[in-house]
Amino acid sequence: MTERTPNSFRTMPDDRGHFGQFGGRYVAETLMPLILDLEKEYRAAKADPAFQAEFDDLLEHYVGRPSPLYFAPRLTEELGGAQVWFKRDELNHTGAHKINNCIGQILLAMRRGKTRIIAETGAGQHGVATATVCARFGLPCTIFMGATDVARQAPNVFRMKLLGATVVPVTAGAATLKDAMNEALRDWVANVHDTFYIIGTAAGPHPYPELVRDFQSVIGKEARAQMLSRTGRLPDLLVAAIGGGSNAIGLFHPFLDDKDVKMLGVEAAGHGLDKEHAASLAGGFPGVLHGNKTYLLQDEDGQITEGHSISAGLDYPGIGPEHAWLKEIGRVDYTSVTDTEALDAFQLLCRTEWIIPALEPSHAIAAVKKVAPTMPREAIILANLCGRGDKDIFSVAEHLGVEL
Amino acid sequence: MSRFAQAFARGPALVCFITAGDPTPDATPALLDALVEGGADVIELGMPFTDPMADGPAIQAANLRSLGAGTRTADILKIAADFRARHPEVPLVLMGYANPMVRRGADWFAKAAAKAGVDGVICVDIPPEEDDSLGPDLRAAGVDLIRLATPTTDAARLPAVLEGSGGFLYYVSVAGITGKQQAATASIADAMARLKASTDLPIAVGFGVRTPEQAREIARVADGVVVGSALVDIIAEHGANAAGPLRELTSALSQAVHHSRKEPA
Numbered sequence: 001m002t003e004r005t006p007n008s009f010r011t012m013p014d015d016r017g018h019f020g021q022f023g024g025r026y027v028a029e030t031l032m033p034l035i036l037d038l039e040k041e042y043r044a045a046k047a048d049p050a051f052q053a054e055f056d057d058l059l060e061h062y063v064g065r066p067s068p069l070y071f072a073p074r075l076t077e078e079l080g081g082a083q084v085w086f087k088r089d090e091l092n093h094t095g096a097h098k099i100n101n102c103i104g105q106i107l108l109a110m111r112r113g114k115t116r117i118i119a120e121t122g123a124g125q126h127g128v129a130t131a132t133v134c135a136r137f138g139l140p141c142t143i144f145m146g147a148t149d150v151a152r153q154a155p156n157v158f159r160m161k162l163l164g165a166t167v168v169p170v171t172a173g174a175a176t177l178k179d180a181m182n183e184a185l186r187d188w189v190a191n192v193h194d195t196f197y198i199i200g201t202a203a204g205p206h207p208y209p210e211l212v213r214d215f216q217s218v219i220g221k222e223a224r225a226q227m228l229s230r231t232g233r234l235p236d237l238l239v240a241a242i243g244g245g246s247n248a249i250g251l252f253h254p255f256l257d258d259k260d261v262k263m264l265g266v267e268a269a270g271h272g273l274d275k276e277h278a279a280s281l282a283g284g285f286p287g288v289l290h291g292n293k294t295y296l297l298q299d300e301d302g303q304i305t306e307g308h309s310i311s312a313g314l315d316y317p318g319i320g321p322e323h324a325w326l327k328e329i330g331r332v333d334y335t336s337v338t339d340t341e342a343l344d345a346f347q348l349l350c351r352t353e354w355i356i357p358a359l360e361p362s363h364a365i366a367a368v369k370k371v372a373p374t375m376p377r378e379a380i381i382l383a384n385l386c387g388r389g390d391k392d393i394f395s396v397a398e399h400l401g402v403e404l
Numbered sequence: 405m406s407r408f409a410q411a412f413a414r415g416p417a418l419v420c421f422i423t424a425g426d427p428t429p430d431a432t433p434a435l436l437d438a439l440v441e442g443g444a445d446v447i448e449l450g451m452p453f454t455d456p457m458a459d460g461p462a463i464q465a466a467n468l469r470s471l472g473a474g475t476r477t478a479d480i481l482k483i484a485a486d487f488r489a490r491h492p493e494v495p496l497v498l499m500g501y502a503n504p505m506v507r508r509g510a511d512w513f514a515k516a517a518a519k520a521g522v523d524g525v526i527c528v529d530i531p532p533e534e535d536d537s538l539g540p541d542l543r544a545a546g547v548d549l550i551r552l553a554t555p556t557t558d559a560a561r562l563p564a565v566l567e568g569s570g571g572f573l574y575y576v577s578v579a580g581i582t583g584k585q586q587a588a589t590a591s592i593a594d595a596m597a598r599l600k601a602s603t604d605l606p607i608a609v610g611f612g613v614r615t616p617e618q619a620r621e622i623a624r625v626a627d628g629v630v631v632g633s634a635l636v637d638i639i640a641e642h643g644a645n646a647a648g649p650l651r652e653l654t655s656a657l658s659q660a661v662h663h664s665r666k667e668p669a
Contacts, residue, residue, distance in 0.1 A: 016533065026502055026529045026537075028458045030554040030579045033561060172464055173454065182457040189458065190580035192556060288502040288529065288537070289455060301477045302507030304454045 009256035009331050012322060017206020019325035025205045026288045030189045039207040041112050046214070051107060058103045059218060062136065063093045065100075067219075069226035069382075074352040082375035084368055085235065086385040087223045087251065090357065096387035097219060097247045098129035102198055104215030106133040109196035116191065117141045119198045120184040122149055122177035122243075123312035124156025125358075125387060126200030131165035133198075141165040144183045146176040149312055156391060174306045177316045181290055201244025202320035205291030209321050216250025223382060224254050235382040237371065238263045241363040242334070243278070243314035245323045247386035252332060253322075262333065265323060266367040268309035269336035278307030279336040280319040281327050294321040310339035310399065311359035313387070337366040343399055345369055346389065358387030359396070407495035407523050408446070408548065408571045412606035416623035417445035418661045419608050420654055421499065421632030422639060423466035424449050424483050425475025431644040432483050433490075438647040439635070440491055442654025443662070446572075446608075447487070448526070448630065451480055451500030458501075458528045460583035462633040465640060477504060481520045488521025497550060497571070499526040502537065510538045514545035524548035524571035532564040539568050553599060555579050555591075562602050572606040572628060573599060577613075583633030586612035593625040616660035623664035631657055 012019045017039075025035055045051040059065040068088045076084045089097040109117060117134050119141070121127030127143040134141035143160055147169040150157055160167050173179040188197045202212040227235055238255060240248035242265045255261045270277035277283060280295040287296040289304060297305045297317035307317045326332040337345075342359055345366035349357050357365060364383045372381055389396070397404050411417050420439045424432055436447060452470035456463060480498070487496055498517060505513045505527055517525060525547055530538050532551070542549045548571030556579055557565055566573070575595060577587035592609055599607055609622050610630025619629045638653060639646045 024537075025531065025533050027531060028528050028554075029531055029552040029565065030556050030576065032531045032533070033556045033558060173468075178455060182455050185457045186460075186581045190578075190584070192579050285507075288506060290457070291529070293537075296503070298503065298507070300507070302453075302504035303471060304503070 010253060012325065013206060013210055017210070019322045020328060021286070022293050022324040023206055023209055023321035024293050025291065026293065027205045027291045028189060030192065034192050035205050038112070042108060042207050042211050045108055045111055051111070054107060055104055059100065063099050063103065064091065065218065066222040066226070067091050069223055069230060072353050075349065078352050079369060079372040081373040081377065082236070082379035082381045083377070084372055085227070085380060085382045087219060087382065088385055089219055089247065090361070090385045090388035094129045094132050095390065096125045096129065096358065097216060097250065098126045098200060099132065100218055100250070101200070101212050101215045101246060102129040102133045104211065105196070105198040106137055106139070108211070109198070110137065112196065114194060114196035115139065116195045117198055118144065118184050118187050118195055119200060120144045120177065120180040121200065122146070122180070122315060123391065124149065124153040124160065125313060125391070127165070127167070128156050128159045128163070130198050131160040131163035134165065135163045142187065143167050144170050144180040144187070146174070146180045147171045148175040149177065149180070152395065153312060153391070176306070178304065185290070200246070202246040202249045202322060203244045203290065203292055203294065203318060209292065212246050213249045213253055213322060216246050217253045219247065219250040219384065220252060220254035223251060227382065231380065233380070234258050234261050235380040236260070236262060236375070237379070237381045239266065239364045239368050239381060240384040241266045241314065241360045241386065242319060242323060243268070243316050243360065244318070245320035247384050249320060249322055251384045256331060263331070264367060264371070265332055265334045266363045267334060267336040268311060268314035268363055269338045270308040270310070272338055273336060276308035277336070278309040278315050278317065280317060281323065281334045282336050284317070286324070289318055292321045294318050294324045310342060310395070311363065313358070313360045314363065335367055337363050341366040343396065346396060355385070356389035356393070357385055358389045359392045360387055361385050407493060408606070410493070411445045411495050412572065412627050414445070416626065416661050416664055417606070417608065417628040418443060418619070418654070418658045419446040419448055419610070419628050419630040420444035420635060421448040421450060421630060422635055423452055423463065423470050424480040425452055425470030425473055426466040426636070426639055427469050427643045428473040429475050429479040429483065433486055434647050435639065435650055436487055437490065438651040439654050440494055442651040443658025444654055446495045446497065446628065448497045448499050448632070449480070449484060451498055451504055453501040453504055456501065458581055460581040460633060462583045462636045462640065466636045481516050484520035484522050495523045496521065497524045497526060498522050500528070502527055502529045506537055510541040514541035514547055517547050518545040522547055524550045526550045526552070526574060532567065535568055543568065550574055552576050555595070566603050569605065572608050573603060574630065575599065575607050575609045575626070576611045577609050578611050580611065582611055584612055586618060589621045589625065592622060596625050616656045619657050620660040620664045623661040629661050
C-alpha cells in the first residue's frame with residue numbers, strides 16, 4: 001500500500017465538523033438545532049458577496065486593516081540568525097486580533113435576526129472586542145468572566161462597562177475562563193430564541209472552529225501577500241502563541257498548502273510542564289469539552305484540570321480542534337515556553353523594538369528567541385504579534401517586583 | 405421485559421436523581437436506599453464532572469461537593485454495583501457528561517456500566533450527530549442510551565433523536581438548565597402528544613419539577629416525572645444525614661405521581 005497524503009490541508013473540517021478525530025458537535029440537545037441553523041446561515045453568508053464586502057469594509061475602516069508587516073532589525077541583530085518579521089495585529093482597534101472574529105460573528109448574529117449577544121472572556125480582550133462591536137451595532141451585550149479574572153483584569157472590566165456591556169463575574173470552579181465558558185453556555189441554552197453566542201477562539205461546537213478560523217484568516221492572507229510583495233518569497237517559519245489558538249490558526253491556515261513553510265505553535269508552559277501549565281497538546285489527552293473533541297488537560301477519570309499561565313489569555317485547559325488535528329498529522333510543530341521565558345521575551349521586544357507586546361505573543365517571541373539563532377541569516381521567521389501589552393503592564397510590574 | 409419496561413408498565417413512574425458521591429461516596433448507598441423506600445421507580449445517578457454546563461447551581465454544587473470528597477469513576481461503578489445487589493428490580497441510570505464516560509474508551513465504559521448492573525446511560529453532550537462516540541458501545545453491551553428531547557427538537561430532527569435510543573425518552577420541558585423554571589402543563593401535554601406519535605418508548609419529563617403538586621400535574625400527561633434539584637437541595641442541607649428528609653419528599657412525590665390519574669384534575 002502506498003502512503004497517501006491529502007491534496008490539501010485546507011479542506012477541513014468535513015461535513016460533520018470533524019478535523020480527523022477532533023472537533024464535532026458535542027452539545028446538549030437544546031442547542032443542537034441552533035448549531036445546525038448557524039451552520040446553514042454561515043454557508044449562506046460565506047457565499048454572499050455582500051456579507052464579505054461588509055466584513056472587509058469594517059475591517060478596513062473600523063479595525064484599521066491591513067495591519068503592517070514589520071521587519072524587526074534590532075531584534076534580528078540581537079538574536080543573530082534568521083530575519084524576524086512581525087504581523088502587527090496588536091495595532092488593530094481594541095489592541096488585539098480578537099476584533100477580526102467579533103466583526104464577523106456580529107454580522108452573522110444580525111443576519112440571523114438575533115438581538116442579544118453573550119460572550120466569555122479570560123483576560124478580557126475578547127470581552128472588550130465583543131462589547132466594542134455590540135456598542136458599534138447597538139446590541140445589548142453580556143460578558144461572562146471568571147471572578148478571579150475580574151479581579152486581576154480590572155482595566156478591561158472597566159472598558160467593557162464603558163462600552164455598555166454587563167459583566168457577570170462567575171464564581172464557579174476556579175472562576176477563570178473555562179468556568180466563564182460554562183456559564184455562557186448555560187445562559188445560551190436558556191435564551192436560544194434571541195441570543196447569539198460570540199465564541200472568542202477557534203474552538204467550541206462546529207461550525208465555530210471553522211468560522212472563527214475563516215474570520216481570523218485575514219491575518220495570514222494579508223501576511224502572505226505582504227511578504228511576497230516585500231521580499232518576493234514566502235517565510236520559512238511561522239510562529240504564533242496558542243491558548244485556544246485563534247490567532248495561530250488565522251496566521252497558519254492560508255499557508256498550510258505552502259509545503260516549504262514550517263509552522264510552530266507555542267503553548268504556555270506556565271511554571272513548567274512538570275508543574276502547573278496550560279499546554280494542552282504537550283500535557284493533555286484527547287477528550288470532550290465545550291462542544292468539541294480536542295486535547296484537554298485532565299486526570300485519568302476525565303475530570304478537567306485547571307490551566308495556569310502568566311497570561312490570562314492562554315490559561316485554558318483545551319485547544320482548538322484544528323490544532324489537535326494539525327499536530328496529529330504533523331503539519332504544524334508545537335512547543336511551549338514558561339512564564340519566565342515569556343516575561344524575558346516581553347522585555348526583549350520592549351528594549352530592542354520599542355513595542356510592548358501582550359503576554360500572549362510574548363510566548364511566540366520567546367520561541368523565536370530560541371529558534372532564530374539556529375537558522376541562517378537569509379531565513380525568514382514571521383511571528384504573529386497578536387496583541388499589545390498595555391493591559392499587562394501592571395502584572396508584568398508585579399512579576400518584576402516593581403511598584404507602580 | 406427490561407427493568408425499564410416493568411417500571412413504566414405500573415403506571416406513571418417517579419424518576420429520582422442524586423449525584424454519586426454527594427456528599428461522600430460512602431454516604432450515597434443509604435441515600436439511594438431512601439429514594440427506593442420513598443417509592444422511586446427509577447434511579448438516576450449523576451456522575452460528577454468538573455464542568456457540568458447543562459446544570460443549574462444546585463446540581464453544579466453537588467458535582468463539586470462530590471469531587472471535593474474525592475469521588476472517582478471506580479467509586480461510582482461500585483455504588484452502582486452495590487445498588488444492583490441490594491435492589492435487583494429497580495432500574496438504574498447513569499447520567500453525566502461525555503468526557504468522564506469516554507476517557508478510558510467508550511467500550512471500557514459500556515462494559516463497566518453493564519457489569520455494574522446499569523440499565524441505561526444519559527449523556528448530556530453527545531447528541532445523535534456524535535453517536536459514534538458512545539452509542540454503538542453501549543448498545544453492544546446491552547445498556548440503553550437514553551436520549552433527551554427538548555422544546556427545540558423539531559419534527560425534522562426527532563427521528564434522529566429516537567434512532568438508537570432506548571429505555572425511555574427524557575423530555576426536557578424547558579430550554580434551559582436543571583433546577584430552574586418549570587414549563588406550563590399545557591405545553592408539556594402538547595409535547596407528549598407530538599412525541600407519542602413518533603415513539604413507543606415511555607416518556608419521562610424533567611427540569612424544574614420540585615413539588616408533589618407539579619409532579620402530579622405532569623404525571624397526568626406523561627409516563628414519568630424526573631425530580632433532581634429538589635432532592636439535591638436536601639442533600640446540600642442535611643449532608644450524610646439526608647436519608648430521612650429524602651425519604652419523606654420522595655414519598656410525597658411518589659404518592660402524587662402514582663395516584664395522579666385516580667383523582668380529579
